[in-house]
Amino acid sequence: MANINKASGKALRAQVAGAGFAGLTAAIALRQNGWDVTLHERDSELRAFGAGIYLWHNGLRVLEAIDALDDVLQGSHTPPTYETWMQNKSVSKETFNGLPWRIMTRSHLHNALVKRAREVGVEVRVNSEAVSADAEGRLTLQTGEVLEADLIVGADGVGSKVRDSLGFKQDRWVSTDGIIRLIVPRKKEELGAGEWDNTIDMWNFEPRVQRILYSPCNKDELYLGLMAPAADPRGSRVPLDLEVWVEMFPFLEPCLAEAAKLQSARYDNYATTKLDSWVKGKVALVGDAAHAMCPALAQGAGCAMVNAFSLSQDLAENSSVEDALASWEKRIRPITDRCQALSGEYAANRSLSKGNMFTPAALEAARYDPIRRVYSWPQ
Numbered sequence: 001m002a003n004i005n006k007a008s009g010k011a012l013r014a015q016v017a018g019a020g021f022a023g024l025t026a027a028i029a030l031r032q033n034g035w036d037v038t039l040h041e042r043d044s045e046l047r048a049f050g051a052g053i054y055l056w057h058n059g060l061r062v063l064e065a066i067d068a069l070d071d072v073l074q075g076s077h078t079p080p081t082y083e084t085w086m087q088n089k090s091v092s093k094e095t096f097n098g099l100p101w102r103i104m105t106r107s108h109l110h111n112a113l114v115k116r117a118r119e120v121g122v123e124v125r126v127n128s129e130a131v132s133a134d135a136e137g138r139l140t141l142q143t144g145e146v147l148e149a150d151l152i153v154g155a156d157g158v159g160s161k162v163r164d165s166l167g168f169k170q171d172r173w174v175s176t177d178g179i180i181r182l183i184v185p186r187k188k189e190e191l192g193a194g195e196w197d198n199t200i201d202m203w204n205f206e207p208r209v210q211r212i213l214y215s216p217c218n219k220d221e222l223y224l225g226l227m228a229p230a231a232d233p234r235g236s237r238v239p240l241d242l243e244v245w246v247e248m249f250p251f252l253e254p255c256l257a258e259a260a261k262l263q264s265a266r267y268d269n270y271a272t273t274k275l276d277s278w279v280k281g282k283v284a285l286v287g288d289a290a291h292a293m294c295p296a297l298a299q300g301a302g303c304a305m306v307n308a309f310s311l312s313q314d315l316a317e318n319s320s321v322e323d324a325l326a327s328w329e330k331r332i333r334p335i336t337d338r339c340q341a342l343s344g345e346y347a348a349n350r351s352l353s354k355g356n357m358f359t360p361a362a363l364e365a366a367r368y369d370p371i372r373r374v375y376s377w378p379q
Contacts (some may be wrong), residue, residue, distance in 0.1 A: 012034075012150040013151075014035050014037045014152070015040065016038065016155060017130035017148050019039050019041035019114075019124070020048075020155060021109065021301050022286040022308045023287070024110070025062060025310035027122045031121055034065065034122075038125060040139075041124065041140075045126055051182050052225075053105070053362050054302075056099065056365075057377060058141050058305075058370060059306065060100055062306055065113075068112045071101070072102070074155060075104065075218050076102045078103070079197055082095075086204075088249075094354060099376075103199065105221055122352075129141060132165035132166075133283050134165075135164070135282060137283075139150060143321075151284070151313070152282060154283060154284070155304075156289055157288045158271065166283060171273070172292075175269060175294060176229050177230065177347065178227050178230050178236060178270060179268055179295070180225070180226040180238060180240065180265055180268075181225070181226075182240075182265060185255070186220055190254035191252070199215050201213050201352060207251060210235055212226050213227070224255065226259075230269055239265050240262070242259075247360065263316075271292055272292060273292070275291070277335060282328075284321065284328070288304070291307075293339065293343045294344050299365045303339055303365055314328035339365040
């Protein structure tokens with residue numbers, strides 16, 4: 001597809017609502033393909049929300065394609081193994097047959113994407129909130145300004161105004177469990193003997209249900225995901241109820257003490273959003289706006305980035321934007337749908353507590369190579 005609007009003779013223009021991982025990826029990939037791209041962020045600055053993040057082969061290949069991989073590899077970590085504990089005893093160690101994976105802070109990934117977006121010439125507008133769109137390619141901002149585009153990308157999160165203004169049908173489920181996500185100092189020396197470079201998925205079902213996903217991001221920073229049922233007032237309390245967590249995980253007290261100091265902690269329920277479609281006319285939805293999923297398979301960001309990058313591929317190969325969006329959803333959505341469904345099932349059944357649960361089906365999305373459009377790393 002030529003990147004010229006035949007009517008105007010100018011470069012095709014995209015308006016991207018939301019500067020998270022999906023929006024940034026879409027903006028960079030489109031810009032690399034010759035589009036004029038404006039990225040809208042409702043806040044006063046570009047910054048990441050949340051704590052840590054896992055990226056697998058699929059997401060790392062996207063970073064390679066948009067020339068952001070080297071920056072992300074510096075300051076992130078691949079653990080020797082993914083270890084699962086039940087009642088503080090190891091039950092499994094998984095290495096995924098050499099499948100690449102990486103842990104990092106969300107800010108580290110976000111900063112690399114912002115840097116790349118600026119390098120390729122994406123126009124970034126802060127204090128610019130999209131409040132609605134129409135299928136003909138008009139985006140309306142909070143200020144009342146209406147922008148016309150050849151493509152609108154709704155990457156404005158789980159509460160997407162772009163999506164809701166267009167009347168997409170959606171089903172949404174909220175799980176019984178939720179999570180507190182935090183970045184704290186590693187405190188590796190204070191933790192003493194142990195394999196503290198591993199990811200350690202620590203589950204306890206007695207005397208209460210509590211889980212800690214211990215995830216080293218680099219030599220200095222540790223990502224902690226503390227799971228408890230929403231119905232547990234102490235486990236879901238923020239700031240952290242230090243006593244109830246140290247009682248169950250006493251060996252992590254040096255890290256938990258740091259976590260308890262964080263006043264900005266937030267408890268989030270696991271949630272799933274499924275839409276009837278991701279596209280309408282010249283509008284495409286990506287990321288949580290289209291397919292928010294439970295974090296059990298650690299694929300929310302990976303699928304979002306793959307889908308955003310894949311969108312640029314289909315737009316380069318079809319004669320019209322509308323044809324490209326239909327082709328894109330048909331091609332890429334089934335992978336995400338299967339990942340979303342299994343992730344929700346795992347979260348509902350607390351399946352990861354069994355260990356050795358990263359089956360070929362669970363790793364399907366992780367194994368996908370969006371550049372070559374094939375599955376790598378057979379299990």
